[in-house]
Amino acid sequence: MLRLDQVSKTFRLGAFGSRELTAVKDVSLTVEPGEVVSLIGESGSGKTTIGRMVLGLASPNKGRVTFDGVQVSGLRGRALHGYHRQVQGVFQDPFSTFNPVFKADRVFALVRDGFFRSVPAAQWRQRVETALHGVRLEPADVLDKYPHQLSGGQLQRMLIARALLLDIRLLVADEIISMLDASTRIDVLNLLGELKSSGLGVLFVTHDLALGTYISDRTVILRAGEVVEAGPTETVFTNPSHEYTRNLLAAVPHLHRRWDEPVK
Structure with missing residues (x-):
């Protein structure tokens, strides 16, 4: 379904673009229907840049991002509009996505204006309520x-x-x-697991190794824009082959040990 082949992205820095920053270098990965792939790395590792390229918000300088064999960076106008009916993103800070001046359900009205203008109001309201039930929300609790x-x-x-x-x-x-509290995190992760079981593919971008293991089928570890390890999640976390992955796992706090106890 989704495929990245040797994708690289660089940015020009400085007043006259005299410096170059390589954010992503030769990254390859795939996401299949009904599969969750965790993209794990520290801040500045290129995770969000990869997500933006998948969503068509940025274009690679090298390599290809394809969806069902069609190159994403080449999509324009109606073709890009159609692509976004199949591929969407949800980002870190939900509060920044909503305009505080408008009611929260305006995000649904914008979808209707962009994609479903011919749908009658009553039918659209029913669709919205069905979608809310699908994410375990009561419409009366959040609409208006x-x-x-x-x-x-x-x-x-x-x-x-x-x-x-x-x-x-x-x-x-x-x-x-x-940005969510611990109990709500599990609710959202379980929701992603349910959506996965219905055939949705998920590229799960995170810096948290513990969260990355919870529902993902495969894991990709990034360091400074490059893939240092990739494979089935269980293999990556139980038998990592790269020193960087081993160091990341060693840095994860353990509930059964206090911070001042020596590591055995």
């Missing part, structure tokens, strides 16, 4: 409310419901639970 009246978990699930209204096939989930 302003963003400040809702929790971060509710807002994040509303954004996932917005994506589901388009009947998408791939979701780019970029740090979508890093």
Whole structure:
């Protein structure tokens, strides 16, 4: 379904673009229907840049991003519009996605204006309520409310419901639970697991190794824009082959050990 082949992305820096920053270098990965692929790396490793290229928000300088064999960076106009009916992204901070001046369900109205203008109002309301039930939200609890009246978990699930209204096939989930409390994180992860079982492919972008292991089928470890390790999640986490992965795993706090106890 989704394929990245030797993808690289560089940015020009400085007043006259005299310096060059390589954000992503020769990255290859795939995401199949009904599969969750975790893209794990520290800040600045290129995770979000990869997500932006998958969503068509940035173009690679080298390599190809393809969806069903069609190159994403070449899509324009109606073709790009059609692509976004199948591929959507949900990002880290749900509060920044919503305009505090408008009610939160305006995100659904924007989807209707962009993709379903011919759908009657009553039918659209039913679609919205069905999508909300699909992310375990009661319409009466969130519709006609302003963003400040809702929790971060509710807002994040509303954004996932917005994506589901388009009947998408791939979701780019970029740090979508890093700003949520622990109990809400599990709710959102379990929701992604349910969507995966219905055939949705998910590119799960995170810096948190523990969260990356929870639902992912395969894991890709990034360091400074390059893939240092990739494979089935269980293999990557139980028998890592790269020193960087081993160091990351060693740095994860353990609940059974205090910080001042020596590592055995």
